[in-house]
Amino acid sequence: MKPYLILFFIIFSLSFGGVASPQVKGNPDVDMDEFERLMDQQMKQSKPSNSPEKTNRNNRPFRVNGKTSNKMDKVEQRLDKLENLNRQRATTFGTRSNALSTTATGINRLFNPAISFNTLGLATYRSKGNGPEGGEHDDEHEDQHVHGFGEHETGFRIQELELNAQAYIDNYLRGSITLAMHDVEDIEMEEAFVDFVPFLNLNIRAGKYFVPFGKHAQLHTHQFPFIDAPQAVGGVVGAEFNEVGIGINPIIPLPWFSEISFNILNGDNETLFDSQHDDDFAYLIHSKNLWDLNENTTLELGGSYAFGENGSSGANNHTDVVGANMTIIYRPLNRTRFRSLIWQAEYLGAFKETGIEKETGDHNPDENIGGVYTFLQYQFLQRWWIQGRYDFLGLHNDDVPGEAGEDTHQWSALLAFANSEFQSLRLQYNYLDYDGFGDRGFDHEHQLLLQLNFTMGAHPAHLY
Amino acid sequence: MISYKNFSFFKTVFLLGILSLYFVPPTWAKLNVVGTTENLAALAKEVGQNLAVVKSIARGYQDPHHVDPKPSYMVMVNRADLLLYHGLDLESAWLPQLIEGSRNRQIRFGQIGHLDLSQSVDQILEIPFGVVDRSMGDVHPFGNPHYTMDPLNGIRIAHSIAERMSILDPENESLYKSNAGAFETKVNTKLKQWENRLRKFSDKKIVTYHRNWSYFFARFGLQYLGNVEIRPGILPSPRHLADLAVEMKRQHSNLIINTNYFPTKWSDLLAQKTNARVVVLPAMVNGIPEARDYISFIEYLVNRYEQELSKSP
Numbered sequence: 165m166k167p168y169l170i171l172f173f174i175i176f177s178l179s180f181g182g183v184a185s186p187q188v189k190g191n192p193d194v195d196m197d198e199f200e201r202l203m204d205q206q207m208k209q210s211k212p213s214n215s216p217e218k219t220n221r222n223n224r225p226f227r228v229n230g231k232t233s234n235k236m237d238k239v240e241q242r243l244d245k246l247e248n249l250n251r252q253r254a255t256t257f258g259t260r261s262n263a264l265s266t267t268a269t270g271i272n273r274l275f276n277p278a279i280s281f282n283t284l285g286l287a288t289y290r291s292k293g294n295g296p297e298g299g300e301h302d303d304e305h306e307d308q309h310v311h312g313f314g315e316h317e318t319g320f321r322i323q324e325l326e327l328n329a330q331a332y333i334d335n336y337l338r339g340s341i342t343l344a345m346h347d348v349e350d351i352e353m354e355e356a357f358v359d360f361v362p363f364l365n366l367n368i369r370a371g372k373y374f375v376p377f378g379k380h381a382q383l384h385t386h387q388f389p390f391i392d393a394p395q396a397v398g399g400v401v402g403a404e405f406n407e408v409g410i411g412i413n414p415i416i417p418l419p420w421f422s423e424i425s426f427n428i429l430n431g432d433n434e435t436l437f438d439s440q441h442d443d444d445f446a447y448l449i450h451s452k453n454l455w456d457l458n459e460n461t462t463l464e465l466g467g468s469y470a471f472g473e474n475g476s477s478g479a480n481n482h483t484d485v486v487g488a489n490m491t492i493i494y495r496p497l498n499r500t501r502f503r504s505l506i507w508q509a510e511y512l513g514a515f516k517e518t519g520i521e522k523e524t525g526d527h528n529p530d531e532n533i534g535g536v537y538t539f540l541q542y543q544f545l546q547r548w549w550i551q552g553r554y555d556f557l558g559l560h561n562d563d564v565p566g567e568a569g570e571d572t573h574q575w576s577a578l579l580a581f582a583n584s585e586f587q588s589l590r591l592q593y594n595y596l597d598y599d600g601f602g603d604r605g606f607d608h609e610h611q612l613l614l615q616l617n618f619t620m621g622a623h624p625a626h627l628y
Numbered sequence: 629m630i631s632y633k634n635f636s637f638f639k640t641v642f643l644l645g646i647l648s649l650y651f652v653p654p655t656w657a658k659l660n661v662v663g664t665t666e667n668l669a670a671l672a673k674e675v676g677q678n679l680a681v682v683k684s685i686a687r688g689y690q691d692p693h694h695v696d697p698k699p700s701y702m703v704m705v706n707r708a709d710l711l712l713y714h715g716l717d718l719e720s721a722w723l724p725q726l727i728e729g730s731r732n733r734q735i736r737f738g739q740i741g742h743l744d745l746s747q748s749v750d751q752i753l754e755i756p757f758g759v760v761d762r763s764m765g766d767v768h769p770f771g772n773p774h775y776t777m778d779p780l781n782g783i784r785i786a787h788s789i790a791e792r793m794s795i796l797d798p799e800n801e802s803l804y805k806s807n808a809g810a811f812e813t814k815v816n817t818k819l820k821q822w823e824n825r826l827r828k829f830s831d832k833k834i835v836t837y838h839r840n841w842s843y844f845f846a847r848f849g850l851q852y853l854g855n856v857e858i859r860p861g862i863l864p865s866p867r868h869l870a871d872l873a874v875e876m877k878r879q880h881s882n883l884i885i886n887t888n889y890f891p892t893k894w895s896d897l898l899a900q901k902t903n904a905r906v907v908v909l910p911a912m913v914n915g916i917p918e919a920r921d922y923i924s925f926i927e928y929l930v931n932r933y934e935q936e937l938s939k940s941p
């Protein structure tokens with residue numbers, strides 16, 4: 165075992181031990197001893213004043229400091245007057261409806277879609293630097309590299325800025341549009357789709373959307389459990405698996421939650437499909453099942469299968485992709501916000517035919533790749549998470565000559581502080597171990613990532 | 629390896645999937661009602677009696693502001709004829725996904741099976757004035773949504789539910805309406821006793837963790853001194869608690885009410901500095917075993933408040 169790995173495991177297990185050991189009574193989110201010390205200090209400074217009305221009305225902070233109490237009293241009296249006036253106005257003139265009225269202005273904010281902006285600021289350190297051998301952006305191979313580089317170069321960047329708008333379009337359709345900017349320059353339409361519920365148990369989705377393949381590939385970047393996607397996902401289905409198509413998603417009437425999704429897709433994914441013929445569609449079927457093991461624990465099992473034609477020549481150009489995923493979530497009902505434990509594991513595999521040798525007419529050898537990852541997320545305090553991940557890319561490709569060096573093992577550890585649902589700060593460490601030197605000239609590296617994730621606008625949807 | 633040539637396999641699965649849609653469980657003779665909280669479910673039970681199967685999404689000891697949109701809840705909503713919720717953004721973080729995921733047209737917004745009970749309440753308390761933004765915490769921008777704590781609102785809600793059930797199941801209209809009427813009579817008899825028992829404490833100032841008691845206090849003439857959290861959803865700071873402690877001492881307030889789904893450590897610390905008592909109370913039916921239905925829930929709260937307030941020096 166490499167010394168780095170040992171070091172990594174020691175740090176990781178220490179950080180687990182460190183969070184498990186303090187007297188976890190109730191839900192200490194802060195150091196209560198320190199809290200008490202500060203509180204005592206504050207109480208000593210505060211002298212009870214003589215003002216008669218001291219209730220914490222409208223959640224206004226109490227005045228405490230005797231010196232400023234006269235001034236503060238005056239200010240507060242004024243505020244009270246203003247408040248009363250506002251209250252009277254609100255009832256007399258019906259400010260609420262007038263302010264939103266569109267009759268005269270023609271500008272109606274009431275029917276605006278729910279809009280949210282999400283920004284991911286990222287600082288990265290990479291032990292191997294950013295030289296060409298370090299996997300600097302290389303347009304030709306960009307798609308193969310997304311799972312390893314780009315966001316992993318030393319420097320500061322806006323990892324992604326995402327704009328989402330959602331609204332009911334009429335009594336039938338609900339629409340959602342997501343635009344994303346990566347690295348400031350290019351704007352991409354990540355999603356633009358409508359949902360329609362024609363009758364009981366059925367949902368139809370049409371447009372461009374993240375296809376329901378596996379678990380991780382369905383997530384927007386800001387929803388990733390770690391700062392980056394596992395290589396097992398990016399290396400098999402590409403950085404983003406969104407397609408233009410139509411999906412029919414029935415709920416099967418069973419005692420547990422069981423959804424099957426049938427999708428006909430245009431097949432534009434460059435990693436998997438992208439056939440030379442425009443009329444070659446890709447097909448995808450996904451099954452999602454979820455059981456409540458008890459009040460606090462759920463088990464999710466999913467299976468996915470997609471097939472289509474890729475860009476290779478001749479008739480030997482089919483692609484099959486398979487996936488299996490499992491998630492167990494433990495979250496005590498009476499402490500929903502304070503404690504949870506999530507274990508997830510996923511397998512993805514892609515099997516591609518690669519065309520016909522022109523001269524001999526033989527089939528080229530298949531290009532196969534597969535990966536697995538598993539992670540554990542533990543919320544040990546209301547706002548704190550600690551996470552660990554193992555990620556492997558390199559299944560099914562052993563028999564391909566000259567490609568053996570591509571196998572990658574990755575170990576990651578992450579510490580997250582989420583002050584609210586609208587903001588989080590996360591620090592992640594990656595150790596990558598490549599089986600061979602490949603063309604990069606080294607066989608291991610370290611990465612350190614620090615991400616600030618913030619959302620403005622509509623409440624982000626809780627995922628489950 | 630799976631072969632692409634299995635197109636017929638795909639087709640078969642597809643057809644089976646579509647066919648399975650028709651194996652919908654036989655439609656119940658009873659109305660399927662889902663409430664987002666135990667309080668709404670309890671009121672629906674009073675009205676539906678044995679004509680309705682009523683379920684609650686959040687358990688009684690669970691924080692209704694923060695519920696996971698579990699797919700099993702989607703299954704629950706999928707089979708519902710009537711969905712009851714508090715509104716005023718209480719469930720905005722999780723209910724929309726359940727409605728979307730349920731694939732049930734009948735309970736969608738604007739449909740007959742969709743009932744926002746905040747509409748039946750006469751007066752919503754604590755509607756914020758002026759600009760509201762998230763620096764103020766998890767503020768409820770449309771006012772305090774914990775209105776089921778006032779028994780008079782309980783009566784209003786029961787009547788609204790009866791009205792809606794009558795539209796969904798017109799054959800039993802008279803039963804739903806008489807059930808709601810019977811519930812009103814029961815509550816009204818109790819209400820006089822409850823008011824008499826708590827009225828005498830109207831000079832006592834009470835600290836609570838969260839403002840989920842506003843409607844209860846307004847009905848029974850009780851008063852807040854302040855709240856342990858700074859604003860809804862914002863954890864207390866040392867300064868805030870110190871100020872509160874000073875005020876409690878000055879005004880001889882010695883009762884801190886902590887709803888059972890919020891952590892008690894701040895209340896405990898505050899109590900230790902002020903010689904006050906922390907009392908943990910449920911905010912929902914089934915929040916503790918004694919509170920089996922709506923009336924026994926309010927009864928339990930009145931008992932506990934009476935007990936604790938009469939202990940005061």
Ligand SMILES: [Zn+2]
Nearest residue numbers: 838839840860
């Ligand atoms: Zn609240």
